[in-house]
Amino acid sequence: MSSAHKDTDAYQHASGGWGSIKAVAGALMQEGAPVGTSRVLVHQNKPDGFMCVSCSWAKPAHPHPFEFCESGAKATAWDTTSRRVDADFFKAHTLAELEQWHDHALEDAGRLCAPMRWDSALDQYVEVTWEHAFGEIGRELRALQPDEAVFYTSGRASLETAYMYQLFARMYGTNNLPDSSNMCHESTSVGLKEAIGVGVGTITLDDFKHTDLMFFFGQNVGTNSPRMLHDLQEARERGVPIITFNPIREPGLVSFVNPQSPTQMLKPGATQISTQYHQLKAGGDSAAIVGICKAVIEADDHAQATGAARIVDAAFIAQHTSGFDEFADYVRSARWDELEHLCGLSRAALTAAADEYMRAKAVIIHYGMGLTQHRLGVQNVRMVVNLLLLRGNIGKPGAGPSPIRGHSNVQGQRTVGITEKPELAPLDKLAEQYHFEPPRTQGMATVDACKGVINGKVRAVFQLGGNLVRSVPDRYIIEPAWRKLRLTVNIATKLNRSHLVHGEVSYLLPCLSRIEIDERMGRPQAVSMEDSTGCMHGSRGVAQPASDRLLSEQAIVAGIAKATLDSQWVDWDAWSNDYALIRDAIAETYPDIFHDFNARMWTPGGFHRPLAARERQWKTKSGKAEFMVPATLDEDPDMPARQPDDLRLFTLRSDSQFNTTIYTLDDRFRGVRGSRMVLLMNARDIARRGLEADAEVSLEAVSPDGMERRIDGLRIIAFDLPEGCVAGYYPECNPLIPLSHHAKESKVPAAKAIPVKVVAALRPA
Template sequence: MDKKTKNEAYPYSSGGWGSLKAVTSILAQEKVTLKGSAVLLHQNKPDGFMCVSCSWAKPADPHTFEFCESGAKATAWDITARRVTHDFFRIHTVSELLAWHDHDLEEAGRLTEPLRYDATSDRYVPVSWQEAFDDIGRELKAMDPEQVVFYTSGRASLETSYMLQLFARMYGTNNLPDSSNMCHESSSVGLKEAIGVGVGTITLDDFEKTDLMFFFGQNVGTNSPRMLHPLQDARKRGVPIITFNPLREPGLISFSNPQSPVQMLTPQETQISTQYHQLRTGGDTAALVGLCKAVIAADDAAVARSAARVLDEAFVREHTQGFEEFARYVRQAQWADIEQVSGLTRADIERAADEYMKSSAVMIHYGMGLTQHRMGVQNVRMVCNFLMLRGNVGKPGAGPSPIRGHSNVQGQRTVGITEKPELAPLDQLAQQFSFEPPRKKGMNIVEAFEAIVKGKVTAVLNLGGNLVRSVPDRNLTEPAWSRVRLTVSVATKLNRSHLVHGAVAYILPCLSRIEIDRQAGGEQSVSMEDSTGCMHGSRGVVEPASPDARSEPFIVAGIAKATLAARSTVDWDAWRDDYRSVRAAIAETYPEIFRDFEARMWTPGGFPRPLPARERKWQTPSGKAEFMVPTSLGEDPDMEEREPGALRLMTLRSDGQFNTTIYSLDDRFRGIKGGRMVILMNRADMASRSLEEDDQVTLQTIADDGVDRRVEGLRIVPYDIPQGCIAGYYPECNPLLPLWHCAKESKVPAAKSIPVRIVARHA
């Protein structure tokens, strides 16, 4: 960031003319104004392509423009007119490109041909597809499978994900981490323990039946803006929405619908949150305990006076276990402690609880503000505890709603992308494909990079994403990544993971989901699962960026065939040529979910996966939904401030960003223009440290492991954030996050509460 960076408050609602301007701008930036406008009409339609951005649900009866600002940016980014050809690498060495900004690397354009790193020239050079497959296969054959990692980003289709997990297991490993490890694995663990399924239970239909919604730690305006449409409809029906979030985010305050002439041509807008509580970073468990305490106290009072119960006593008695232990803990919890940890007053928490007690169908939406903590799984369990008090699981209009990020991150797990062997149908795979799958637990993301740092990983196959940039502890992990023997990256665009490479390194350019996929069996389609557990078909609508790009299934099949050879019972060529054969195999492996897969994949709105918890069938050890007693009110109990003046840093994404992809250096909603090296800070914290707006500082992590973690050149921006808490952008602040600072049980990096100090102030 330089001195040209500006800070200007954004005075408008989300959506509206600001979103239309942003969409127009990105289409012009990528030189696809006319092409992009036509393509967007097919986005999230039953006969078109599913958005390559977030995984929010796709309606059966879509709007004419069934895309949001973020989705339009992702589409424009993929169909850009810019290209990275072999001439690009003749001009630029890898050492030179390492100095480029992440935005500029991807903005260079679409990759057009398979590439291999040449150490002599320090450049990537063209290579044929077959030569790449054969060389990668030779390398993998010579390695111990337990030292090889198969990583999957959330954009890979169900077909690709199924093929990759089968390839990895036939090869001999369960090292199948994916992007869920970095965000919602806390949900997968916590929900599974509480209600027997590792995903949320609501559908789009539930929005029409709910009478109250909560938001915890989810910025819908930036992360899943299409969700604002059902929220707006709910508000028009008078449904209250109560938000708990450290920052005041425009998308959770008000919304102007770009498809509404009235709201576009008048000052009219829809208020989203009816209550907005800016809790302290890491205060969600405390706030939820306070909400439960208010509800249980009201029920105790009702029992004492023989009045109608506040709790759903029949649900608690018939469908749950552990309530009395939980209620005892809640009754004993002290309001002074709840207020101190949450940063909220008792009156505010009780005001939210009063709305809850008046409502009969309640859903709770939450994001990484809950999951990316040391006690992230506990946070998810507390969401379930709160819902179960009044029977708000397994009935219309109610339930937990984790808002997933990447477009098929949930679906990958459904078809076997998991490092946990107990979650994969290994016996079925063994019978179906006549091999013995490995039974040893594989490595998740944190474990994989711990092994990489120790030199115990020899190869990483990186299917999409920018893995090096997304993980914590960058100053430790990037140098270690370059010591890996083999790195293979399947990607549409150049990114940092390709430049911090192994001794043998390949970049394999793949088709985008938006592009027409022609194989020997004709034009192909793929499928994915949205965050409400519905499966959708998707077919590309534009010509490929390059005739030398290949589909993800083609690439996985090619590497698998070269590596496994006669060991495999799969006809990889047949799977490559016609994805219907892959879907037939998926349906055979998972008949309960994917019966009649081919016939149902084009169902408008998708077809739902069976979720027993929706029917109040609990696949837990006890056969009931499980209450949990928290172990602490704080979400990061072993990382509490250890010195006066310590600050809690949370990392976040900007309006001009999706995961590690940075579309622009601006963050419209937060008023940041021209740079990302900023720290958002409460004015009282600034005053106590004699800091002024635009002062430049260095942050250092407070930890006792002997590693000096710091980020320099961060400029101070005054912001409406609770005192003692600060916020900075991801991935720029990743060097401050230790690998070991992750969620207990799920190992999700605890990026929402990092204890830091200011160690230097610069002119």
């Protein structure tokens, strides 16, 4: 048995607790700055400190003494590491050599220190001046047609940077502004806007105090947003039921011990988080929600027949919604046996969830990428809204949809104009404000940009953060095409795979981390971002910069813009030296959201963006909240007919991972150590195929285009997940996802339901 995989027992402890403390201590020691980083952590998510650089969960007005979680502490340790990637590092390593390193080793090498340009003769990055970098990048951009360039944004950039970036791209002449939303919650942006008129969730932290039931669909709070566990624990302590639908029993949704509470750490036991936990099939969410709705509507039909009180909120439905009768008829006609087959749960399980829902007066539904990264991702979001609308659970305290976003400002960058969709940007206002004619044609989403790289229509790719080469589908097709690009520019803090797979001209531009002190012209600067509950917060760095050669994101964007554009209507220098001026400009563009921005940005708990749906004002086509009748409950309606041996793969992140950043190769919650090349399988699926645990296998995608997509060297681990489903890690499994396998309306890659089959491992010739 391989030593890397011999310890794969399921985690037997609560999330948090001593395991969390040990993991944080290990991360601090690993990065070589345990004392300094510990001092920095005291300021994390505090009103006068910095917002966490990882997840976007809300920052409370009255924070805990240590307002950070295990994942956030790891992210901070990662940024404040004592290791450095400088000119000497690149002199010692060619890019061909670095391509052989594991992704973890690349980022673990340390912080980038100075601007670099790829030297083709040496196959190395060599240090250049900022002036040289800006000048050549500007010349290259001016030599292209604007729509040949793509300006990608990760969710880590501040509101100020994102606003500057979108303005630069549009003044250059393109709406090619894909971002990390395209990879995860674009299904939310589309689905919620169609259903209730706003593309974001409607709850705030205060709603946790008023709710009396919460659902979770496809969200692993224990690793993706652990600070939320504090709020869940408080809700459970006052008796709020929590019902979870997820293919795997994740420890964070089973039980929790608060590692910041001495009382809880020293006494036995833990807080039970989920009162019901339903392990549905991957891709079975719409069917499960239809089942819950069916139980509710059947109970309401019975109530009407017997003269009892209605179960649905008939008054709310009549006044505030459209499409209820059609949806109710669809639900009544749905067959229980078909729903059970599609979602993998019994009628009794779905009815048990419905019974709790019918008793509750205020309900929040939290969900994550387990709902959005599907071919029917938008429909899944609409089904969440359908369930909430049945009992009037939108627009009242303690109730509403709660999409749990990933990166710390992924929602905010959309709020200030990062979008490929011209109808979502205030183009007329930008034209008036900056005296130019913005492009009006549709830009490229991330999937479109990848197709453009493959077919040669895209010649330049900018990445403001992110690691697209690793995070997008069809990696084996993307990487060769990426090397044919004319220009690649990466604004980053650490080395990653996208910096090694580069174009003919390639620049690596290191920026300050949000955690670091940012002074311009001798004056300290601050930035802002939006959390996943729609609140805006200020953020001020507290750590010493990793290098005196670093520039802020704002200064880098300004430098490139000045070298590229001829416009005299934006004072890029002034903006890069005083971020308050950028906020004034944002407030002018978006007065309803950002009026008095500079005065309000330090409001404890943040200031909330106006959301009409919270007031039961519906900015939809009908002027009401809209029920939706699902087109189909078949997760893959356009895939080849499923064969007996086909399985459904869904991708996972480990507890030591944030997006493509991998802090260690271990996943303690799943008992995986030393490698991420594993395949989690139900024991009966293993036996049915004549396989054994710890055997090495390959995995092939079942693709509609007939193209071979295969990953070798996966080791089987027997795991508790539904039959017919298998799980593997992201981004290692991305090569199995065709670019065409995405949510129909939102183009989010369908990484949570990939048709695959297990085949024998390839043997050396």
